[in-house]
Amino acid sequence: xxxxxxxxxxxxxxxxxxxxxxxxxxxxxxxxxxxxxxxxxxxxxxxxxxxxxxxxxxxxxxxxxxxxxxxxxxxxxxxxxxxxxxxxxxxxxxxxxxxxxxxxxxxxxxxxxxxxxxxxxxxxxxxxxxxxxxxxxxxxxxxxxxxxxxxxxxxxxxxxxxxxxxxxxxxxxxxxxxxxxxxxxxxxxxxxxxxxxxxxxxxxxxxxxxxxxx
Numbered sequence: 257x258x259x260x261x262x263x264x265x266x267x268x269x270x271x272x273x274x275x276x277x278x279x280x281x282x283x284x285x286x287x288x289x290x291x292x293x294x295x296x297x298x299x300x301x302x303x304x305x306x307x308x309x310x311x312x313x314x315x316x317x318x319x320x321x322x323x324x325x326x327x328x329x330x331x332x333x334x335x336x337x338x339x340x341x342x343x344x345x346x347x348x349x350x351x352x353x354x355x356x357x358x359x360x361x362x363x364x365x366x367x368x369x370x371x372x373x374x375x376x377x378x379x380x381x382x383x384x385x386x387x388x389x390x391x392x393x394x395x396x397x398x399x400x401x402x403x404x405x406x407x408x409x410x411x412x413x414x415x416x417x418x419x420x421x422x423x424x425x426x427x428x429x430x431x432x433x434x435x436x437x438x439x440x441x442x443x444x445x446x447x448x449x450x451x452x453x454x455x456x457x458x459x460x461x462x463x464x465x466x467x468x469x470x
Contacts, residue, residue, distance in 0.1 A: 264455060270303050272462050276395050277301040277388075277431055281446070284387035285435075291383060292359040294352070299434040308426045311449065312414050318432065319343055319445055326374075327413055328381030330405035332389050334398040335461070336454035340385040341413075341447040344377070348442040352380055374407040381405050389448070396461035427452040 265273070278298060285296040306314060319325060326349050328342040344352065356376045382405050393400045431448040450458070 264305060264452075265303065265459075268466075269459065269462050272465060273303050273431065274301045276392055276465070277433065277448075279395065280388045280391035281433065281435070283391040284384045287387040288380070288383045292352075292355050292380075294355055294440075295438040296384075296435045297438055299436075301431055301433040304430040304432065305452075306428055306430050308428055311428065311430070314430075315341070315343070315413075315445075315447060316410070319345075325410055326377055327408045327410070328377055328385070328405050329408050329413075330381065330385050331403040332400045334393055334400040335457045336398070336450055338389075338448055338450035338454075340389060341445075341449065342381045342385055343445040343447070345442075345444065348437065348444055349373075349377065351440065351442055352437075353377065356380060377407055378405050385446070388446070395465060396458075397464055398461065429455065429458070 278301065281296075281298045281301075285298070289295050304314075325343050325345055328340075328344075330340045330342075332338055332340065353373050353376050356379070385405070386402060389400055389402075429450040429452060431450070433446050434443055435446060436443045
């Protein structure tokens with residue numbers, strides 16, 4: 257699905273982006289499954305073109321009830337640059353932390369604390385977003401560098417996200433998917449926000465990707 261009012265992407269480009277994201281998230285899910293005993297499945301990714309100033313409202317509307325969400329933010333750059341936002345509802349956050357503790361031994365015997373919980377969420381986010389973005393970059397013949405991830409509340413996202421990252425009227429490319437934890441009634445959201453000035457680089461990379469299948 258795509259919001260493509262400006263016709264900046266063709267249908268073939270949209271389909272290719274979605275397929276690349278499916279492959280990339282499949283790798284990310286497999287990487288996480290090697291660390292903790294969960295497997296994550298992906299919904300069909302959506303590609304949207306948005307104004308930066310509307311991003312936070314859009315994310316809030318997509319997720320709903322964000323007062324109980326933790327958000328792991330990680331910036332990356334290569335030929336293109338962007339930001340990954342991984343959003344967990346409180347219930348999924350608590351269960352993932354419990355699984356992570358059990359399967360890795362991290363925090364075993366320690367009293368729970370926000371700092372320790374955040375460290376575990378960051379590690380989970382690092383595996384998921386790192387593997388996903390790296391695989392997408394690999395498929396597009398790019399190499400990316402990451403800043404360390406950080407945990408944010410919805411208040412921090414609202415106050416700092418747009419102002420510190422984009423001009424308010426700038427357009428961005430938003431890749432969005434919902435992921436579910438297999439065999440559990442838990443889900444989360446992944447948003448990849450890329451600056452629009454990278455669109456020509458992205459289009460060239462997509463054309464090169466198609467050539468591999470001609």
